[in-house]
Amino acid sequence: MNKPTTVVLGVIGADCHSVGNKILEMFFADKGYHVVNLGVMVSQEEFIHAALETDARAILVSSLYGHGEIDCQGLREGCREAGLDDMLLYVGGNLVVGKTPFETVERKFKAMGFDRVFGPHANLEEAVALLEDDLRRHAKSD
Amino acid sequence: MRNPTRLISIDIGSTHTKSALFELDGANGRLLARHAHPTTQEDLGRGAGDTLRALLGGRKDDSLERLRADTPVRLSSSAKGGLSIVAIGLVPELTLELARMAAMSAGGKVVGSYAYSLTQADMRAIETRAPDILLLAGGTDGGHTDCVLRNAARIAESSFSGPVLYAGNRAAADEVAALLRHKSLAVADNIMPAMRAVEIEPARQAIRRIFLERIVAGKGLARLAEQLGTQPQPTPLGVLRLVEAIPAHVPAWTDFCVVDLGGATTDFYSHAEPPVADERVVIKGVPEPHAKRTVEGDLGLRVSAPSVREEARELVATRLAEHRLDETALNRYMETIAAQPGHIAAGEPDETLDGILAEACVRMALERHAGRYEEAYTPQGKIFVQTGKDLRGVKRVIGSGGFLSVPANSHWLRRAFAAVGCPGRSGLPLVPEAPAFHADRAGLFPLLGNLADLWPEAAARLAVATLADADATAPGPPVDIATGQQGAHVP
Numbered sequence: 001m002n003k004p005t006t007v008v009l010g011v012i013g014a015d016c017h018s019v020g021n022k023i024l025e026m027f028f029a030d031k032g033y034h035v036v037n038l039g040v041m042v043s044q045e046e047f048i049h050a051a052l053e054t055d056a057r058a059i060l061v062s063s064l065y066g067h068g069e070i071d072c073q074g075l076r077e078g079c080r081e082a083g084l085d086d087m088l089l090y091v092g093g094n095l096v097v098g099k100t101p102f103e104t105v106e107r108k109f110k111a112m113g114f115d116r117v118f119g120p121h122a123n124l125e126e127a128v129a130l131l132e133d134d135l136r137r138h139a140k141s142d
Numbered sequence: 143m144r145n146p147t148r149l150i151s152i153d154i155g156s157t158h159t160k161s162a163l164f165e166l167d168g169a170n171g172r173l174l175a176r177h178a179h180p181t182t183q184e185d186l187g188r189g190a191g192d193t194l195r196a197l198l199g200g201r202k203d204d205s206l207e208r209l210r211a212d213t214p215v216r217l218s219s220s221a222k223g224g225l226s227i228v229a230i231g232l233v234p235e236l237t238l239e240l241a242r243m244a245a246m247s248a249g250g251k252v253v254g255s256y257a258y259s260l261t262q263a264d265m266r267a268i269e270t271r272a273p274d275i276l277l278l279a280g281g282t283d284g285g286h287t288d289c290v291l292r293n294a295a296r297i298a299e300s301s302f303s304g305p306v307l308y309a310g311n312r313a314a315a316d317e318v319a320a321l322l323r324h325k326s327l328a329v330a331d332n333i334m335p336a337m338r339a340v341e342i343e344p345a346r347q348a349i350r351r352i353f354l355e356r357i358v359a360g361k362g363l364a365r366l367a368e369q370l371g372t373q374p375q376p377t378p379l380g381v382l383r384l385v386e387a388i389p390a391h392v393p394a395w396t397d398f399c400v401v402d403l404g405g406a407t408t409d410f411y412s413h414a415e416p417p418v419a420d421e422r423v424v425i426k427g428v429p430e431p432h433a434k435r436t437v438e439g440d441l442g443l444r445v446s447a448p449s450v451r452e453e454a455r456e457l458v459a460t461r462l463a464e465h466r467l468d469e470t471a472l473n474r475y476m477e478t479i480a481a482q483p484g485h486i487a488a489g490e491p492d493e494t495l496d497g498i499l500a501e502a503c504v505r506m507a508l509e510r511h512a513g514r515y516e517e518a519y520t521p522q523g524k525i526f527v528q529t530g531k532d533l534r535g536v537k538r539v540i541g542s543g544g545f546l547s548v549p550a551n552s553h554w555l556r557r558a559f560a561a562v563g564c565p566g567r568s569g570l571p572l573v574p575e576a577p578a579f580h581a582d583r584a585g586l587f588p589l590l591g592n593l594a595d596l597w598p599e600a601a602a603r604l605a606v607a608t609l610a611d612a613d614a615t616a617p618g619p620p621v622d623i624a625t626g627q628q629g630a631h632v633p
Contacts (some may be wrong), residue, residue: 003284006416016424034284036337041424041520041527049233050337054285065521 004034005135006056010042013071017064020093024062024124029130044075048082057135058088061114066097069108076113088134092118092127148174150197150210151589152190152370153377154219154363157181157405157484159189160369161197161212164604166597169391169602176584180484181221186367190217207367215370216592219376222361224407225353226273228254230327232280232289237310239428240333241279244309244342246435248349249376249408250275253439259289259298269301274357275349276302278318280490281311283335290314294321304351309333309345328352340429348381378409378435380591384605386412386433387598392606398538399511399574400587401504401555403546405444405483408507409437411595414536423515423526430531436511441503443496444483447476454502461498467491472498486544497554500545504558508533509571516569528572536574540609542582549581549610583610 007028011021018040025037036054038046047059059079063071070089079087091114095105106117116130145290146167154161162176176480177197191206214562231238234257242252247473253273256264264456268276276297280290290310297306308318309330319327330348335341354373358364363374380404389396398615402409413433440449451472475495479485487496513530541547541555556579586608591602 006285014525016520016522016552018527038337039424041518041525045235049236052286053236053280053334054282054337055287056564067521135519 004032005058006034006036006054007058007060007131008036008038008047008050008054008056009060009062010038010047011040011062012042012044012047013063013065013067014041015063015067015071016040017062019142020064021062024060027124028060028128039111044071044078048078048084051079051084051087052082056087057138058090058131060092061089063091063095066094067129068093068095070127072109072112072114086138088116088131089114090116090118090131092120094120095134104118105134145564148213150194150213151195151592152215152217153588153592154181154186154190154217154221155377155404155588156221156223158424159186159193159418160585160589161190161193162586163197164371164593165408166593166600169599169603171593171597171600173584173586173604173608176586176589177454178585183221186219186221186353186362187369189252190366190370200215206366207371210370215372217363217367217370217372217374218377218380218588218592219361219363219374221590223251224378225250225275225349225357226253227251227275227277227349228256228273230256230260230276230280230293232286232310233257236338237279237281237334238343240340241309241345242275243340243428243431243434244333244345245277245349246378246437247342247382247431247433248346249353249379249382249435250349251437251439252596260293262296265296265300265302271614272304273300273401274304274360275352276304276306277345277349278306278308279310279333279345281314281332282337283312283332283337285311285313287311287314287317291317291321294318298322298325305356307345307348307352309348324358334428338428340431342431344414359476366476371416375592377588377591378437380408380594381587382411382433382435382447382586382591382600383594384591384601385435386415387594387602387603389413389600392600393608395602396539397536398540399508399533399536399577400540400542400582401507401546402542402587403500403503404543406441406442407437407439407444407482408441408503410507410511411435412511412531412533412536414531415531422524425528427529430513434511434531436507438503438507438510441507443499443503444479444485446503447479447499450499450506452500454506457502457505458498461501465491465494465498467494471495474558496545499552500551501558504546504555508558510574514569514570515572527569530572532572533574534572536577538580539574539577540580542585542587542589547582547585549583552579552581555579578611580609580611582608584608 029035103121109117146165149164159181160178163174165172226227227245231241238257293312305326331344400411487493512533515528590601590605
């Protein structure tokens, strides 16, 4: 039996939105993942520390309150510092304030080192398909 | 009806060996006599034998076996530096924090803490320090393995020959065992099997077993244990068991702290129920146990006095000024206590100087034991971010150890709890808001701690009944410290 893939989940920064976080936890657990849910108001250090202790393959970051850009800066660099070079970083939610086109948002977060970026209306089935794809690709390059 | 049981409890401290004779009748207990004798460092058994003879009125040539023939003995020791443990974890705030918590709740003193991979220099430092136990943790079950394997390999090639306890990622246990097959290795369940899940009890039990099997002999206790027909335990483990027993058996005694201030260390125990969940409070870090012990090896009234003065410089300076004392008076006193660690303050300014040092020790131990909270403003409004243990609901504080067990010194304890926070740390400490203060005036906590595993109810009730209430105007019934003959009776 293969051991389930561990993913770390949480809402970054000073963001207290907890409903979507619970839905994501149930969804990914239902898909067979071992979900380490850190809940709301999670700092970058907490994501990295949890990923280290649990040997996670991906960090799934939510941000709903519009400050995602500031909160997420440096997470990729922090992972590299901690030795988590191959960590998959996903981010989703209402990532910026205002009506910035999604393509611009996506470009911005990919430049910060995120592997996948999702808007507020993302389809979770598509997201999990992408995650499985990315995990397979990462496993091959290991 | 059962007949009352007579029991002897002996606690070998670093300076004094104390003993007491108790009579237990079901849930009720009575102190019949107590005695203290200077600890005989070169042969711990000699001092213990002398105190036992004095306690039971035995003759000098009575053998210990004969003396204790009709009376079972319970024994604890914190002599020879107590139980020293080096804790190794992966992330400082997670598995290292829990390794330290497990070590301290097993009655140990953490003499070194290492996160992530051990360097050669770290390993040399551990070899030099030669702790009684090396506690190796890291990774959740099925989680990170590289780090504990690297650390196990480092330990394997070191000259450290003492016991190693592995309480890390279960998935790496076999490989760790293979790497450390030439060492004395014990394996316990992971202290953090899942993220933020706290399972320190198995490690705590394992430390207790290692203490009995491997360490008792090295501390010069093996022969004594045989003569007394009992197994010793580390003193703080018994006290923590007593702290766990009190809320279970004494009505209205929930949410309290015990501060045991000694010459070299300050032990801080708390039993506090977690507050009701509040959606405005976000809790960070690992969950806190109901019963918690921390021990500060740099805080104490004698051996550790120089570091107390250094770390609480501001508080000490303020108090000196308030009492119209200057630094020269303190300098002189520091020289006295450095030369005679057994010095007992008599008269002024020594008593005030002891008080100032005691307040500083207690305040810093409290700040390190208690959690903190900070206000944070979010787009959804103001919230509180809390880390560590919330002691705001603590209703009672008990002072124990030579200085704080004297009821007249309780005002120093009160001041320590009322003092403002240590500068330079962010947030506000979660310290008791309006506690009542008590003194363990007969010094019974370590001795009753020895009874707390088998007779928890009697030990808990007797512990509370023998306290002096520092807030009452009239003193409690007197207990003769020298003989304890009057005793205290729990109806």
